[in-house]
Amino acid sequence: MNMKTSVAIRDAVPVAEPEANRFEFRDAMSRMAAAVNIVTTNGPGGLAGFAATAVCSVTDSPPTLLVCLNRGASVHPAVTANGVLCVNVLSDGHQDLSRLFGGKTPVEERFSAASWSELATGSPVLDDALVSFDCRIIHRADGGTHDILMCEVDAIRRRDDGQGLVYFDRTYHRAG
Numbered sequence: 001m002n003m004k005t006s007v008a009i010r011d012a013v014p015v016a017e018p019e020a021n022r023f024e025f026r027d028a029m030s031r032m033a034a035a036v037n038i039v040t041t042n043g044p045g046g047l048a049g050f051a052a053t054a055v056c057s058v059t060d061s062p063p064t065l066l067v068c069l070n071r072g073a074s075v076h077p078a079v080t081a082n083g084v085l086c087v088n089v090l091s092d093g094h095q096d097l098s099r100l101f102g103g104k105t106p107v108e109e110r111f112s113a114a115s116w117s118e119l120a121t122g123s124p125v126l127d128d129a130l131v132s133f134d135c136r137i138i139h140r141a142d143g144g145t146h147d148i149l150m151c152e153v154d155a156i157r158r159r160d161d162g163q164g165l166v167y168f169d170r171t172y173h174r175a176g
Contacts, residue, residue, distance in 0.1 A: 033168040035175075038088045038101045039067060040116075040124040045081025048074075049110055049124065051102035053167050054146075055087055063153035065133055068146045076147070080140070085151060086123035087133040091162040092174040097126075098165065119155035131158035 034053035041048050054068035065087055069079055079085055090098055100110050116124040119134040126132060135151035142148070164175035 036165045043082030045078035048078035084121035088126035088129040090165040
């Protein structure tokens with residue numbers, strides 16, 4: 001089947017100069033829609049949380065997620081010291097909460113903006129998240145500026161209603 005479609009396509013940009021690479025890559029990645037999550041942790045390293053789109057499923061046997069964490073992020077020491085985290089998948093009503101956890105807002109202010117509980121690991125679980133994956137970090141790999149965390153799921157809590165929140169083209173959108 002031959003279908004003609006009119007699509008605006010930009011010329012390819014060579015990736016040679018490092019600073020131009022970073023800009024071009026970030027600009028290109030803004031065109032990839034991603035679910036918005038708040039990743040939380042608590043334990044000996046302290047309470048912490050951050051907004052993340054770099055989260056994905058690895059396998060269902062055993063249930064495992066991949067989470068990318070910037071080594072320069074203020075939450076990095078707490079997450080690595082605690083060895084546990086919870087991936088809270090946000091609904092379309094959580095845009096303001098995502099902004100709090102994605103900025104420089106103090107930890108106490110971030111967590112006081114919502115209702116939290118715990119499951120297996122002690123990491124904060126967002127009470128009205130679409131789904132929460134309570135995990136233990138079982139492996140850490142080098143990903144340039146980021147740690148790639150392999151996280152085995154110990155407990156899952158989900159709700160059956162609500163619409164997802166995705167980030168696309170540098171803005172939030174409702175999904176579902």
